[in-house]
Amino acid sequence: MKLMVTTLILSLFVSTATFGQEAVKNVDKTIFVYGGDFNKVFINYVIGLTKKPNPKILFIPTGAADNANYINNWYSNCAELPLIPYVLRTFINSSPTQKTFEEQILECDAIIVGGGNTLNMLAIWKAQGIDTVLRKAYERGIILAGGSAGSLCWFMGGSTDSRPKELTFVEGLSFLNYSHSPHYHKEAARRPLYHNAILTGKLKSGYACDDKAGLLFINGVVTKSVSQNIDNNNYFVSVIAGKIKEELLSAEIIKE
Incomplete structure (x- = not known):
């Protein structure tokens, strides 16, 4: 009898663990990218993606070295929107009252990463283990x-x-299996540089976004192209028969 009870408990434990794994495995993994920096329109779009009232949204300003004005701008943009805003600061001094980076990231419904120096940002994330936590957040279905x-x-x-x-x-x-060019229309050098890199195999085929245009990826695949106006666009850039092909992606106009 004791053996049967023990076996039943173990069976329930395994079933529960498996169910939990399937729940994480089957969740949609969502990334929304746009060419320029955040504004109310894009923040509001991310709010909608969470499908929650007053979601907890974490802003990560590492690329701007946690610049105080940048953080204030984040809170200012969020002031009249239906969300609870947070900031993940990486330029810090240790304190017993602080939450870990993992706790801050995984407690949120969505994460918005700001602009700045990409190379330095990624180096800091790697040194702090934030890159690994972001992967965990992505796998759990937290909006990125x-x-x-x-x-x-x-x-x-x-x-x-x-x-x-x-x-x-x-x-x-490499959460998304493509290359990318932000600010596509803004700087004259970006478009030819991106084209040449894809043509010569330095970069994979990929997606380019003008500053006020964005793309929604669900499980690694583009499901929607959006823009704040008719002048900003998204593109898919690839090589066909040895030549660059730049495909304009039809966009839905979004507003605050």
Whole structure:
């Protein structure tokens, strides 16, 4: 009898553990990227993606070195929106009252990564183990989003102004199996550099976004193209028959 009870308990434990694993495995993994920096329209779009009233949304300003004005701008943009805003600061001094980076990240419904120096941001994340926690958040279905450095980081790689003198390339976290170019229309050098890198095989085919345009990825696949106006667009750039093909992606206009 004792053996039967023990076996039943073990069976229930395994079933519960398996159910939990399936729940995580089957959850949609969502990333929303846009070419430029955040504003109320994009923040409101992320709020909608959570499908929750007053979601907890975490802003990560590592790329801007936790700049105080940048953080204030975040809170200012959130003031009249239906969310609970938080900030993950990485330029800190230890204190017993602090939550860990993992606790702060995994307690939120969505994460928005700000712009700035992509190369430095990724180096800090790796040193602090934040890159690993972000992967865990992604797998659990926490919404990931961002523009500029905050969009480039999710891809395999792309062009960046993180180094002196000229645009170069940087490797991302590879949550999305494509290359990426933010600020596509803004800087004249970005488009030809991105085209040449894909044509020569330095970068994989990928997605480019103008500053006020964005793309929604569900489980690694684009499901929607959006823009704040008719002048900002999204593109898919690839090589067909040895030549660059730039495909304009039809966008839904979104407003606050």
